[in-house]
Amino acid sequence: MSGTRHLNKSPPFPKGGQGGFRRPSAPPDTIKSPPSPLWPQARNFASLVFQRGENTTRRAVTSPPTLFLLAFFLVPALIVVLASFQYPGEFGGLAPITDPGDGREHGLTLENYQFFFSDFLFTEIFLRSFAVATASTLACLVLAYPVAWLIARSPRRHRDLLVLLVILPFASNFLIRVYAWMIILGPQAALAQAVNGVLGAFGFPPVSLLFSPFAVLVGMVYVHLPFMILPLYTNLEKHDPVLLDAAQDLGANAWRRFWRVTWPLSLPGVFSGSVLVFIPVLGMFAIPDILGGTRDMLIGNLIKDQFLGVRDWPFGATLSIILTLCVLTLAGLAAWAGRPRRRHA
Amino acid sequence: MRRLPLWLILSAGATFAFLYVPLMVVVAYSFNDSRLNAEWVGFTLEWYRVLFYDEEMLLAARNSLFIAGVSSTAATVLGTLAGLAIHRYRFRWLPILVITPVAMPEILLGVSLLVFFIQVLHLTLGLLSVVLAHITFSIGFVAIIVRARLAGMDESIFEAARDLGASPWQTFRLVTFPLILPAVVAGFLMSFTLSIDDFVITFFTAGVGVSTLPLQIYSMIKIAVTPEVNAVSTLLMLLTLVLVIAAARMDKGFMKGGA
Secondary structure, three states: HHHHHHHHOOOOOOOOOOOOOOOOOOOOOOOOOOOOOOHHHHHHHHHHHOOHHHHHHHHHHHHHHHHHHHHHHHHHHHHHHHOOOOOOOOEEOOOOOOOOOOOOOOOOOOOHHHHHHHHHHHHHHHHHHHHHHHHHHHHHHHHHHHHHHHHHHOOOOHHHHHHHHHHHHHHHHHHHHHHHHHHHHHHOOOOHHHHHHHHHHHHOOOOOOOOOHHHHHHHHHHHHHHHHHHHHHHHHHOOOOOHHHHHHHHOOOHHHHHHHHHHHHHHHHHHHHHHHHHHHHHOOOOHHHOOOOOOOOOOOHHHHHHHHHOOOHHHHHHHHHHHHHHHHHHHHHHHHHOOOOOOOO | OOOOOOOHHOOOOOHHHHHHHHHHHHHHHOEEOOOOOOOOOEEEOHHHHHHOHHHHHHHHHHHHHHHHHHHHHHHHHHHHHHHHHHHHHHOOHHHEEEEEEEEHHHHHEEEEEEEEHHHOOOOOOOOOHHHHHHHHHHHHHHHHHHHHHOOOOOOOHHHHHOOOOHHHHHHHHHHHHHHHHHHHHHHHHHHHHHHOOHHHHHHHOOOOOHHHHHHHHHHHHOOOOOOOHHHHHHHHHHHHHHHHHHHHHOOOOOHHHHH
16 A cells, blocks of 8 residues: 555656655655665765755764764763762672662762762872872973974974974883883982982982882973973964064063063963873873882872772772863863953053 | 074973983883893894794784774774864864863773773773774874864865865865875874874773783883883884874874874
């Protein structure tokens, strides 16, 4: 029955590339699409996608990356939020929220968050991580500013080469770069021998450079320095040298020209560079693992231990959520502070 | 143009030395004929020979190359689409979805994928989970590079193609794609490099069964440092060097987008 109705109503089957193939617009439960050879459909796929108006094209371009990131980024992130309210499983992992059939059921809880705030140890680790991140960011800023400035003021033909010279060490694996400092700061290396020689001459006990907060700081700065140099350079490159000439004509010395003209104009670059250094340092666990001692744990090490060491996933998830909240707050603050301003004070 | 002051050249030079000396130390010690990374004894290629007979290391290298090849191919396709979509349709939420995995601390992406793979997909951690994880963080880098290239192009080229009667598909195939191709290739090389180099996310998503070069290096550093680490590091540096220079030569937007 539906076959005859279909024959009456359906448009002629398309021949050749005259646009795609369209289903009749009758309700789908009474009308079945005609049996069609697969090939014309396949051949028309491109035109279906690219000629069926803006909407189809848009969907075809946008959906694959969107669906992938929803599935493998957003959904996992939401699951971590959920996990932070769950109980730990008997053998690690998460305990079931609803009854899995054997009478065990746990529901949701705020205990993980309470646990975080119940012990000052965790707050201390967070504060220490913030201190390390702040120190690394400041050290990066001090080291990066001259480099960014030099590149921005170099002749145009040298700039790309200099930028590449900044990127190259950054491109080599970060473990290798951290490991390099293990060699340099190691107790048998010349640096440690020299430092301890000087200390010994003044009667101080020898110190270990490696496995110290100092080593962690050096590693953090070394690994993240290019993140500060590049945004600063892109900012400084845009400054109009006429402004500095004008300041000079008005009698400003080099320091005032920097402090009143270059520095305020470079603030957006400073902010974006600081975010790019601060945030990864906050979550880093490998550098403290390799260069730090066993005492000075950072957030990253704590989270790693919860997931792979003690296997308390819910508490690890809680720590991750708190870290995410910190990062979002900071990114928001930086965006607000570095926003383009119409009027200058 | 203003003369550059001497102190600026000196302080920038010091920072460049800070960037390069440690890497040179690693390369130099990879040729050192001593089991300790302390003093120079003599030139040797012994550590490279050891490396090429190290079964675990070779397997890790094969895993790394396989993961990088598959994940960067998929990430290039998805990232290019994302770059086109962001440029063309000016969505608000797609850029956020694309950039956030790049901007977050890596450990957060690592643990969320760990929980997701095990608790939701009931997947055994291994090559597949690592590939999926690497695609996730690479999409953003490819999208940024492709979008930067699109933003630098003159819209009238596409209008001209349409005025001459090209269908959207023809416009894409004959005009847009050839124009963004350098950025697409640069994006591929970039995500290949990122995948070869990634440690943190691989650390959480690889499980016990699969090792990659960075995981192998990490365990060697943590457990027993032998000069073999210097040799594998030097080779890995060389590979990355070639990939990054190739990417930079392909597309100048890489310089700004890639970092």
